Every structure is written in C-alpha cells, then in structure tokens.
Amino acid sequence: MDPLSEPEISDCRVRLIQAAAEVFVEQGYRASVERVAARAGVARQTLYNHFPCKADLFGEVVRQATAALLITLHANQLTLRERLLRFGAMYREKVLSAEGLGFFRTLAAETVRFPELAASFYRTGPAQTAARLSAVLGEAMKRGEMRCDSPEFAANMLLSMLVGADRSHYLFSGDPPPAPDPEHVAQIIDCYLRAFAPIAIEAPASSSLTPASQRSIP
Amino acid sequence: MDPLSEPEISDCRVRLIQAAAEVFVEQGYRASVERVAARAGVARQTLYNHFPCKADLFGEVVRQATAALLITLHANQLTLRERLLRFGAMYREKVLSAEGLGFFRTLAAETVRFPELAASFYRTGPAQTAARLSAVLGEAMKRGEMRCDSPEFAANMLLSMLVGADRSHYLFSGDPPPAPDPEHVAQIIDCYLRAFAPIAIEAPASSSLTPASQRSIP
DNA sequence: CCTAAATTAGACTGTACGGTCCAGTCTACT
DNA sequence: AGTAGACTGGACCGTACAGTCTAATTTAGG
Structure with missing residues (x-):
C-alpha cells in the first residue's frame, strides 16, 4: 500500500512470470509447475498464492509476451x-x-x-x-x-x-x-x-497491365 | 508370407498408423495411446504388438506424413x-x-x-x-x-x-x-x-540497377 | 479338428504431475 | 516485543498415463 511498495508490484509475481515465460518457451506448457517455481527461486505454494492455477499463469505469460512482440x-x-x-x-x-x-x-x-x-x-x-x-x-x-x-x-x-x-x-x-x-x-x-x-507512367500503358510473365522475353 | 498377405502388410498396422496420424494431428503427441488404439478399433496391447513404444509409432506417422506432403x-x-x-x-x-x-x-x-x-x-x-x-x-x-x-x-x-x-x-x-x-x-x-x-533490356540500363524505391516518384 | 499365432480385455505397476494442506519461519510494521 | 501477512518445505491426494502381464478368445492353416 505504501507508494514504495507500488513499483515492485510483488517482486515474486514478476519473477514468477519471468520464470514461467522462460520455462514455457523452452519446454512448452508441459513444463511442470515445480520447474517454474524452482526457476523463480520460490516454493510451489508461493506460485499458487499468486495464480489460481497453471493455466492462468500461462495466460499471463502469453499476454505479456504478446505486448513485447x-x-x-x-x-x-x-x-x-x-x-x-x-x-x-x-x-x-x-x-x-x-x-x-x-x-x-x-x-x-x-x-x-x-x-x-x-x-x-x-x-x-x-x-x-x-x-x-x-x-x-x-x-x-x-x-x-x-x-x-x-x-x-x-x-x-x-x-x-x-x-x-x-x-x-x-x-x-x-x-x-x-x-x-x-x-x-x-x-x-x-x-x-x-x-x-x-506502374511506370512513361512506359507504354499496355506493358504495365499485362501479367509480368507475359512480358518476359519474346 | 503368402503373396496375398503381402499387400495387406498387417491390416492392423496401417489402421494404427492412420489412427495415430489423425489423433496426433488433432490433439498433439499428448494424445493417449488408449485413444489411438480406440480410434483404430483395436486393443492397446495390439498396438504394442506392432510398435515397441509410443515414440516409435509417432516417428512412423511423421515419416509417412512427410512423404505425403x-x-x-x-x-x-x-x-x-x-x-x-x-x-x-x-x-x-x-x-x-x-x-x-x-x-x-x-x-x-x-x-x-x-x-x-x-x-x-x-x-x-x-x-x-x-x-x-x-x-x-x-x-x-x-x-x-x-x-x-x-x-x-x-x-x-x-x-x-x-x-x-x-x-x-x-x-x-x-x-x-x-x-x-x-x-x-x-x-x-x-x-x-x-x-x-x-530486367527489361530495352529500358535505359541505369534505371534497372537502382533500387526500386529510388525510382519511385520524381 | 487341431495347433499356432494374433487379438482382446482387463488388471496391475510405476511415475509424473496439478493442486491442497499444514505447520513452521521470516519480514515488516507498530 | 508482538502481530499480521507472506514465504517455505514437504507431506499428501487424486488422476492420468505408458507400458507390462496374463488368461481367455479368436483366427487361419494344415
């Protein structure tokens, strides 16, 4: 609630999203929740404190990546x-x-x-x-x-x-x-x-209207 | 071994590959072996009579699809x-x-x-x-x-x-x-x-050597 | 009819995973 | 110091699945 805690909107959360992005990009959605948590340096339960389920975390990752791309x-x-x-x-x-x-x-x-x-x-x-x-x-x-x-x-x-x-x-x-x-x-x-x-205006009109292939070589 | 059994190189086998192709294409490799067997109208064990493991079946599917494409x-x-x-x-x-x-x-x-x-x-x-x-x-x-x-x-x-x-x-x-x-x-x-x-030979040589964008508009 | 091979259904094993629970710890603010 | 909230680790549950095993059944050939 402090103006100071505002910028770091839960350090954990961003680390989790970052980690999930890396892991999902490397191994696909099949990558286990365990691995994501580990990559974020966080307990599995912490992940579930921030996201209700794996699919929601994935959705967040996709949304952020979309913007970044x-x-x-x-x-x-x-x-x-x-x-x-x-x-x-x-x-x-x-x-x-x-x-x-x-x-x-x-x-x-x-x-x-x-x-x-x-x-x-x-x-x-x-x-x-x-x-x-x-x-x-x-x-x-x-x-x-x-x-x-x-x-x-x-x-x-x-x-x-x-x-x-x-x-x-x-x-x-x-x-x-x-x-x-x-x-x-x-x-x-x-x-x-x-x-x-x-279309070149100085060229004879006919040549620019016929398909290119028919212009090619006599 | 009969000349007659030759053409139908194990009816089961081709049905399995066909079924696997459909299922894998629809749902990805995650699709269960059970589903593949069911789609082929065959017991799971029969699948394992023809292919040592799921990965090998997948390999066969990919190989055949490659040729077909x-x-x-x-x-x-x-x-x-x-x-x-x-x-x-x-x-x-x-x-x-x-x-x-x-x-x-x-x-x-x-x-x-x-x-x-x-x-x-x-x-x-x-x-x-x-x-x-x-x-x-x-x-x-x-x-x-x-x-x-x-x-x-x-x-x-x-x-x-x-x-x-x-x-x-x-x-x-x-x-x-x-x-x-x-x-x-x-x-x-x-x-x-x-x-x-x-390159149009009748046109002045210079125009065909400069990038198109520089030719555009006076 | 008999035999051998293939097929079948289903039980079973081991593993991996998503998700929950909980008891304890750490941090920060008052 | 005390309290609230987040984090931790690990046990735990249910499920899904690959792959094995077995016993019974079907199929085809001699």
Missing part, C-alpha cells in the same frame, strides 16, 4: 525504403530469435487447449502488426510510392517474405537462430519493392 | 506462370488444410522432445520442396524468363509468399481453414513474377 513502425520522415528496412530488421530479429521461435512453438501447440487465448494473441499481436503495416503501405500507395493494390495484401506479402520460410527452417531444422543480417533484409525489401513498384 | 512440380511444357500457379495451388492446399496445420502444430511442439525427427522431417520435406523449386526457378533464370538472382533466395520468397502469414493466421486465429482460391494464388504468383521479372 509488437513492433513499432517509425512514423517519421524517412524514405519508405528506410522505414521498411528498419521494420524488417526488427521483425526478423524478434520472430527468428530463440524466444520468438519458442513462443511460437509453445502457443501453436496449445491452440487446441486454449483456443481463446491463441485467438486473442493473434488479434492483438500479428493482426495488429499487419494492420499498422497496412496503414503505412496504404499511405505509400496514395502518395504514388507504391503500386495501388490492396494494402492488406501488400502487408501480408511483406510479412510473409520477411520470415515465412525461414521460420519453418529454424523451427524444425535444429539450426541455431540466425544472427541479424541487414544485407539479407535489404535483399528482401528490395525484392518486395520491385513487386510493388509504382 | 511432398509436392510434385510438373516438369512438362507449360509456361512458367502456369507451372507456378499449379504448384502454388497445391502447396497452399496442403499446407493450409486442417491436416497440414495440425501436423505443423504437432511436430513444431515436439521439436524439443524429438529434435532428430524434426530435422529429418525438415530435410526430406520442406527443404526438398525448396530444392526442387530452386532448380525450376534456376532454369527459368537461365532461359531469361526470370531475373537472374540466387535460385534459393527466389524459392524462399515464393514459398514464403504462398503461405507465410496465412499459416500463422490459421494456426492461431481459430478461423476454419480457407477454401482453395485460385484467384488468390494467381494474385500471389503475379506479384511474385513482378518481383522477379527479367
């Missing part, structure tokens, strides 16, 4: 390419980190047991990121910096290109997560911007 | 775009089906417990698909139908664009898997082919 899109006056480069680097870093991959594994596995939790994670996490990105891309389209198309589709493509196949790779292959690689991000972003380059 | 790239004389359209449709159908998603969930969750199995799945499944696709794309590049680039990178991008964000969506959101949508596949493929369109 959100990405901020700098709204400042960088070029579109610069903004996407920064976004892409952060996004890859979070998603392809050991914690990001572990969290993905753990939550995906529990979709059956906790469908509502998973859906809520999706709405306030990935869907949120996609929505923000859509907005930015929609603006770029209006400014003529990108070809006019569905902003949602464009966001979907960018997010997919940034981590799609790589996530599967690091999820299954057992290879250690990759070090951040700005060059690779740039390669992806430039590839992306090519796909969504504004 | 491989995609064949038609090598015939269609246009590149046609080939990619067919491939993309099949790929999305398999990956985004209820079984594909469930299998992904289940195996991703067990990466910790069965790292070797997961790695082997990755090598003979997704990595194999990527390799075949790389070969096809490399050929297209040589023929000048696609911009010259790393075929592996190009394959990675296509596979990512086809399912990347959608997989996450259907894994978590709880929405039922999507119906096949050829139009959406075409939208993706055309977007992809734009990104990898061969």
